[in-house]
Amino acid sequence: MPHVVTDNCRLCRFTDCVEVCPVECFHADEEHTYIDPDVCIDCGACIPVCPVRAIYDTEDMPDEFIPWIAINAERAAELPVISAKQPELPTAAERQRELGF
Amino acid sequence: MATTDHSDNTLKIAVVGSGPSGFYAAEALLRADLPVQVDMLERLPTPFGLVRSGVAPDHPKLKEVIKVYDRIARNPEFRFLGNVALGEDLTVDELQANYHAIVLACGAQSDRRMGIPGEDLPGSHTATEFVGWFNGHPDYRDLAFDLDGEVAVIVGQGNVAADVCRILAKPVRELRSTDISEHALEALAQSRIREIHIVGRRGPAQARFTPRELRELGEIPDCVTLANSDDLRLGPHCETEIEDPQNGNAGKNCALFREFAANQTGDARTQVRFHFYRSPSEVLGSNRVTGLRLERNRLDGPAFAQVARPTGETTTLDCDLLFRSIGYKGVPIPGLPFDDVRGIVPNQAGRVAVNDRTVPGVYVTGWLKRGPSGVIGTNRADSVETVKHLLSDLADAPATSKPGHQGLEELLRQRRAEQVSYQQWLQIDEAEVMRGQPRGKPREKFTRVRDMLACAGRK
Numbered sequence: 378m379p380h381v382v383t384d385n386c387r388l389c390r391f392t393d394c395v396e397v398c399p400v401e402c403f404h405a406d407e408e409h410t411y412i413d414p415d416v417c418i419d420c421g422a423c424i425p426v427c428p429v430r431a432i433y434d435t436e437d438m439p440d441e442f443i444p445w446i447a448i449n450a451e452r453a454a455e456l457p458v459i460s461a462k463q464p465e466l467p468t469a470a471e472r473q474r475e476l477g478f
Numbered sequence: 479m480a481t482t483d484h485s486d487n488t489l490k491i492a493v494v495g496s497g498p499s500g501f502y503a504a505e506a507l508l509r510a511d512l513p514v515q516v517d518m519l520e521r522l523p524t525p526f527g528l529v530r531s532g533v534a535p536d537h538p539k540l541k542e543v544i545k546v547y548d549r550i551a552r553n554p555e556f557r558f559l560g561n562v563a564l565g566e567d568l569t570v571d572e573l574q575a576n577y578h579a580i581v582l583a584c585g586a587q588s589d590r591r592m593g594i595p596g597e598d599l600p601g602s603h604t605a606t607e608f609v610g611w612f613n614g615h616p617d618y619r620d621l622a623f624d625l626d627g628e629v630a631v632i633v634g635q636g637n638v639a640a641d642v643c644r645i646l647a648k649p650v651r652e653l654r655s656t657d658i659s660e661h662a663l664e665a666l667a668q669s670r671i672r673e674i675h676i677v678g679r680r681g682p683a684q685a686r687f688t689p690r691e692l693r694e695l696g697e698i699p700d701c702v703t704l705a706n707s708d709d710l711r712l713g714p715h716c717e718t719e720i721e722d723p724q725n726g727n728a729g730k731n732c733a734l735f736r737e738f739a740a741n742q743t744g745d746a747r748t749q750v751r752f753h754f755y756r757s758p759s760e761v762l763g764s765n766r767v768t769g770l771r772l773e774r775n776r777l778d779g780p781a782f783a784q785v786a787r788p789t790g791e792t793t794t795l796d797c798d799l800l801f802r803s804i805g806y807k808g809v810p811i812p813g814l815p816f817d818d819v820r821g822i823v824p825n826q827a828g829r830v831a832v833n834d835r836t837v838p839g840v841y842v843t844g845w846l847k848r849g850p851s852g853v854i855g856t857n858r859a860d861s862v863e864t865v866k867h868l869l870s871d872l873a874d875a876p877a878t879s880k881p882g883h884q885g886l887e888e889l890l891r892q893r894r895a896e897q898v899s900y901q902q903w904l905q906i907d908e909a910e911v912m913r914g915q916p917r918g919k920p921r922e923k924f925t926r927v928r929d930m931l932a933c934a935g936r937k
Contacts, residue, residue, distance in 0.1 A: 396862060399498065399543045399855040418542050421688055422855025430723055434690055437730060461862075478723055 379414035380423065381449045383442045385431035385476055386410055388468040394423035394432060396462045404456040408466060413453035414446075429476050488513040489872060490882030492577040494564050496520035497527020498854050499844020500583035501547040502861035507581075508553050510869055515555045517577070517883050521563035522616065523898040523930040524906060525551070527585060529854070530923075531615040534641040535656035536648070538920065543854055551900050557883055559890075560898035561931065567895045568886075570813040570840070576885035578875075579839045579868050582814075582823060582830070583861070586806035586845040590821070592633065596761030597802075600624075605638045605803035612645055612666075614659035614923035616930075624766075625669035627798020631770050633758055634803030635678035636686035637853075640695055642801050646671050647701045647748045657914065657921045674750045675795060679757040679775055679786040682709060682735040683716040688853070689730035695750055696738060702746035705738040709754040718781040725782075756793070757786060761800060769796045806850040814840065822849055828864030829871070841868050902934035909933045 379402075382394070386409045394410060395403045402416035403423075412423075412432075423432050433442055466472075491507055493500045496518050504516045524530060526544055533540045551558055564570065564584075573580050589604035591597060601624060610618030630646055632639045645653070650667045658666075678685055682705070685692070696703045710732065712720070720729040735752060743749065755775045762769035771794050775786035807821025815832045817824045823842045824832050830840040843864040844857045852860075881888075890897055898906075906924065913922035924930045 393859075396859040397855040399502075399858055400546050418539050419690070420540055420543070420853045420855050421690055422853045422858075425724075425726065426859075430726065436693070437689060 379417040379419060379449075380412050380421070380432055380434050381438070381442065381445045382410050382412055383431050383433060383445045385429040386427075388466060388472040389429055389431075390463055390466045391428050391469060392459065392463045393426040393428065395459050397422040397426050401458050401460045402453075403459055404453040405459045405463070406452070406456055409452075410459070411449045411452040411456065414450050429473055429478050487877040487879055488515055488882070489579075490515050490577045490880045491517070491579050491581060491868070492573050492886075493518045493581045493583055494573075495527060495583035495585060495844070495846075496525040496558065496560070497583065497585055497844065497857075498529060498543070499585070499847075499857040499861050500527065500581070501550050502858040503581045503583055503843050503865055504556060505550045506862050506865035507868075508550065508555060510865070515557070515882055517557045517559060517886060519562045519564060520558065520560045521566075523560040523903070523927060523934060523936075525558055525560060525900075525903055531610055531613045534609070534645060535613065535658035536644065536653060538656065540854065556900075558898075558900035558903060559886070560903060561927070561936075562890065562895055562897050565812045567893055568889055570811065572889060573886075574839055576881050576889070577839075578872055578880050579841060581864060581868065582811065582840070582842040582846055583844050584808065584811070584846050586808045586821060586850045588807045588809055588821075589802065590805035590807055592758055592802055592804065594758055594760055596763060596767070599761055599763050599767050600765065601763070601767030601798060602761050602800040602802075605632070605634070605642050605801050606806070608642055608645075608801055609638065612658050612662035614662075614925040616925055616927050619659065619661065619925040623665065624799060625665060625671055628670055629673045629675070629797040630671050630799040630801065631675045631677060631795060631797040632801045632803060633677050633770075634805075635676060635752075636803060637688060637691045639676055639801075639803040640687055640691040642803060643674050643676055643695060643750055644698060646674055647695075647698050647750055649700050649747070652699060655918050657919055657923065659923055659925055660917075661925070671799065672748050674748070675753055675797070676750065677753045677756050677758065677770075677772065677795075679755070680784065681712065681716055681754045681777060682732050682752070683712055683719050683728045684784070685728075685731050685735075687727075687731055689727055689734060692731055692734050696734060698748070698750070700747040701750060702741050702744055702748075703738045703750045703752075704741055704743065705735045705752040706754075707736075707739040709752075710736055710739055713777065715777065715779075715781040715784055722782075753795075755786070757788065759792065762794065767797060767800050769794050770800060806845065808846040820849055822846055828860075828867050896931060896936045898931070898934045898936065902936070905935070906930055906933045
């Protein structure tokens with residue numbers, strides 16, 4: 378089972394995850410990244426670099442995030458790959474504080 | 479672009495090493511907004527570094543990263559030159575004469591020593607040797623590991639220790655359909671190892687495993703994984719550490735260790751047991767390893783900076799086989815500075831530098847730059863950083879033309895080197911996959927350089 382990006386990602390776009398992904402499995406819209414489950418190799422590099430702890434190994438994920446498995450698969454299929462770190466959104470710092478990180 | 483005019487000031491960069499950090503450096507260079515040619519030198523005829531010879535055979539998904547490297551290698555401005563060793567076939571000076579810049583991506587190829595008596599007794603090995611052996615690395619394929627005894631000890635608590643443990647503990651049927659080398663499979667099929675001890679000098683909260691790898695150690699068929707519940711009574715500083723959201727692995731690891739501590743020995747064929755707060759002080763035995771003397775430690779210092787201090791209390795652990803996996807060091811490159819303590823080439827964010835004096839045109843990335851930390855993807859961000867500095871330095875430098883691969887090829891011709899191209903690697907690759915088929919394996923690696931060269935049509 379792959380890794381998935383969950384709701385904490387919204388409104389940040391720190392995208393540190395994208396830079397450490399060895400296989401470019403991240404896709405993104407304006408405010409959220411998603412992992413393509415067919416490309417992710419489960420290396421786990423993205424988990425510790427996410428400033429808002431949005432990424433989980435599905436083998437080790439609280440049940441509340443299970444819907445995100447399907448959301449990542451669907452959204453990744455529709456959105457372009459991003460392969461380099463993007464500028465943070467203006468809401469990023471506040472969102473990070475709000476989430477307690 | 480194949481149409482680039484190379485007589486102009488195309489940037490010509492040599493990357494030394496073909497593991498993840500080397501390939502990500504090549505990728506970052508080839509994505510730059512200017513004409514660049516990248517030549518990648520590799521001392522073996524085969525590319526991909528630790529993805530080929532380090533990643534354990536039972537982790538095939540991680541090896542899919544090779545598809546990414548293959549894509550990079552097919553860029554027309556990229557060249558692979560295998561079987562070419564810096565320091566043997568050519569010098570740093572010669573490379574510098576032919577290229578605008580060199581990126582060192584040679585990894586951390588040697589093991590840290592424990593520095594205790596008996597360390598070199600027969601039966602005491604480095605994890606690197608064992609991993610290289612079961613992965614068919616030519617440097618290690620002729621080593622022998624005596625698997626006739628019942629007890630193995632692994633010193634160190636990181637993912638390499640986990641790999642060594644899994645390969646020793648797994649029933650051999652679990653390995654038959656992997657790309658593990660045949661010589662290792664045969665030896666492991668005869669293995670009598672039934673007890674594996676994994677020893678760490680600090681506590682469960684400081685173990686370096688990633689939770690995924692640790693969890694796997696609890697899921698090995700016919701094997702029970704154990705820990706001592708006393709070791710899991712954490713002090714306040716350790717509690718602080720595992721509760722820190724930026725230190726998520728430690729909390730998950732401790733939860734897994736608690737599960738292991740609740741396991742019953744039962745009648746499993748094999749046992750894996752974790753030991754914490756223990757430093758090896760002597761390898762016991764006269765002609766070969768018979769045990770390990772361990773000194774008990776306590777933790778001292780503030781959270782996140784707790785160090786192991788010996789208490790003076792010692793115990794012994796009888797064993798037949800010993801592996802150390804306590805860290806890795808780079809190997810010095812003749813003509814370049816080296817930090818012996820950290821085992822890296824000294825650098826400032828990838829610029830090779832000693833005491834604030836940079837060595838012009840020489841850069842470093844990956845484990846040789848930051849030490850042996852992180853996972854495969856960590857090297858991508860690391861190489862992006864190094865290449866960013868390289869490109870900004872070269873943008874400031876006067877544009878002189880460099881011979882690049884033409885100069886290098888000429889030099890190698892004079893030396894009668896037998897370099898292996900990417901196309902020739904693809905021949906080796908195809909042959910390995912074919913060799914694997916009758917055995918139901920994804921590939922059967924060539925484990926001798928001469929066989930690789932013969933397959934590539936060299937020699």
